[in-house]
Amino acid sequence: MPKPDSLQGSLDLLVLKILSRRPRLHGYGIMSAIKDTSGDVLRAEEGSLYPALHRMEEAGWIQAKWVTKETGRRARLYGLTAAGRKQLAAEESRWQAVTSAVNRVLRTV
């Protein structure tokens, strides 16, 4: 079992980043992408992924659209908005700042 907070609060950043590379993904696709691109290190849990998606949707960073697949089942596809792009840039630079700071601490001590 992976630790519940293994993403260290970076779920938003990962979702935004993945959607910026590959628009129109459904929830399961986003989850798989996090798992695959991190080489099975990071896992987004269903229990926190959907509330996070819905929250970001309400915040206007991503937008969702229902599409009908060939199987006849409907799926909800997410894509990045302009506000989401701006948010991604902000989160990315914040992440860079934090990791480089942490690295500095690790090197000097």
Add this chain to the structure above:
Amino acid sequence: MSLWSRIVNVVGGDRLSREIDEEIESHIEEAIEQGRDRSEARRAFGFALRQREESRDIRLIAWLDSLRADAVFGWRRLKKSKITSAAAILSLALAIGACTSAFRLIDALLLRPLPVANPERLHTVAFEGPSAADGKTRTYDSCSYPMFRKMRAAVKEQAELIAVSMYSGSTDLTYGADQDMEKAYLQYVSGWMFGSFGLRPTVGRLLTESDDLQAGAHPYAVLSDDYWTRRFGRDPKAIGRTFRMGNDLFQIVGVAAEPFTGTETGWVTDVFVPMAMKNPRTLASLNNFWLRTLVQLKPAVAAAPVRERLRAEFRAIQEERVKGFPAQSKRDRERFFQEKLLLEPAAAGRSNMQREYRQSLAALALLVALVLLIATANIANLMTASAAARAREMALRVSIGAGPWRLVQLVLVESAWLAFLAAAIGALFAWWAAPFVVRMINPPAYPARLVLPADWRVLGFGLALASAVTFLFGLAPALSASRVKPAHALRGGEDPHSRHRLMHALIAIQVAFCFVVHFAAGMFVSTFDRLANQPTGFSAERILNLETVTARSQPPAFWDQVAEHLRTVPGVERVALVGWPLMSGESAVGNISIHGEPPTDVFSDFVSISHGWADVMRIPFIGGRDFRAADTNPTVAIVNQAFAKQYFDGENPIGKSFERVEPAGGSARFEIVGFVRDARSRDQMRWPIRPTAYIPFQSIDPKGAFQPIGRGTFVVRTSSANPLALASTLRREVPRARSEFRVSNIHTQTELNQAATVRERLLAMLALFFAGVALLLAGLGLYGVLDYSVLQRRREIGIRMAIGAQAGDIARRVTVDVFAMVLVGGVGGLALGMASARYIESLLYQVRPTDLAMLGLPSLTILVAALLAALPAVIRAVRIDPVRILRSE
């Protein structure tokens, strides 16, 4: 946009839930397609319901959603018990409607600022001093025009003074021939009033200061928007038209924009004309008090210094006026200088109606507020009883995770349903009731017209009232619901005593308030009864008063001719002449001097009558004779008992004489030829009948020539029981006798007599109605509580009966607590009533709060009502079948 979508999602809450579910399902399907195990995929998702709730809360406003759910649930509960809900809502609606009506009246008459610029700066000058009649302090508003001008000059720098004539009935005017006379309420106002008030014309122009400079030189008139609409259908061509009033021709120059209708709140002015157009003699008189002085303070000027300046000026005016009264007695002079000028805020305008109805409306508002509290207590009891039945439901809600606040909200939302439905129905009631009450304040000579807008003020009051009521009856059950302990409640145990204590306390409060309402109603009814049954000393039966005016003043002989003609009309029994009808509100007074001594302090009323008048009015002679056709004013008089008592120590005054002394000097001597019983000439029913001297209708000047007369009243006693049946015939016959004569008003004497007690009748009627409502509500409440407690205790009663308790014993056990509460409430109500009685003392007449009847009658009524209300529950308790009850347990 996000907030909006969240609000929208509240409305479409079900659709949202479905979407979230569908998304979760599609996720799981995808996982299975990717080769994962179905149950593993589901497990990975966790508790789906919680997922959905969490996502829902993100995508909508959670509290709004829960409110919506509670509202839907509350509505279903109301629908479940239709009859109880309807009864609760209707009783509350009646009470809320009555409160809203009272607020509408009080707001419209006393609180609502005039639609003028800076109403908060508007004040009015009033005078306070001991009354000549009984020495009590009285306040009056009127000034003379020279007084007004002096006061205006004195505070020129600090304030603008505006004169307006006081309301005194409507005026006759015509836009065409004399035959087409019509009535309008015409008001004389200072020309600069419109400018000072920042008013604009709808069409044409308004009056200005230059329209009010020279007496008689500015015959211009401005209409109110309301009158322009009613009379001219908003025709702009009305501007420039002329009308004639008396001998003066006025030209309409403009219409004042809505919603200004004058400053005499309670009456709506139709036509404004400049002060300068008032008859020049009145304008010049220092002693003719006929106008009201409004004071508009300049910006940043305080009221107190202005008042002091006005007081100094008033003192100077008094000093000057007193020089004109050389014959004034010492006590009169003292009283004269005791008068004090007051400066009262008048943002809501100022009228006599305000002075007269302020206290009555306050008393009425208090009564309806008590009725509202009684209705509220009923619903609180109902909610408490239903909360008891719902203890299990509440416990279940707590068990599955509802917090205390969520339960408070649930119960309060239900209460709000009741209150707001009731407020909506109450608003309809108030929409009808407030104008109804205004129509009742409708003495024939002074029809009241109160502007009663239904705007945000009334709406705000209604909403505030509904919210307050919601908390009053909803909070206690809501809090007790939130304190429910699941384990305790689900086991079926509860503490019924705390509920009973609350319900019993509410019963006591209801009885106390009910008592106060009945106590007050009893005093108002008995006041009205006593005033209405005051002996008038004359017979009003079949009497019709034709108030008549002539184009120009006519010699007395012509008046006699008309009277003679009216006697020939079929259905007319007797006709006589009088200056004005008895009890019409008009009066004339004079100082009386006996044997050339200085005049006494007590004024006498003077009424001019023709011969035969006492006979028409059925006022019996004690001695002497009636006037003869040749008698004139002065030289002879008929006096009443009060006159003889006041000036001749009650001796028979026939053959004696007195002098009528003018304050400005000069006197006229009268010989008393007749002595009649007391008859009421004024409409002040609370005062004793005043000393009255009747003088001949025809007057002569010092040279002995007859003086022409411009107005008078033909008093007709008809042979048919309904004198009004002859009204239109007589109206036609008067000008047929002499074309210069025209009937201005027709009133039956009964109508005038009733008008004298219109306020007391209104108060008595409404108080009685609300006393009935209060009794009904309190009775229903008592019935409900007793019935509920019998239902709760049926097991106990069953056991008692099984072991041999008698019916009487059961009845006593069931009712003793409640009747103790009725007693406590009664005593509390008594104390409350006695304490509040002094606030309504001035509305009462010959009624004392300590009278046995005043206290006994409400007590008895409430006791009987309580017994009746208890009966069904007692019968139900006694009829309990112990076998069936015990078996069902």
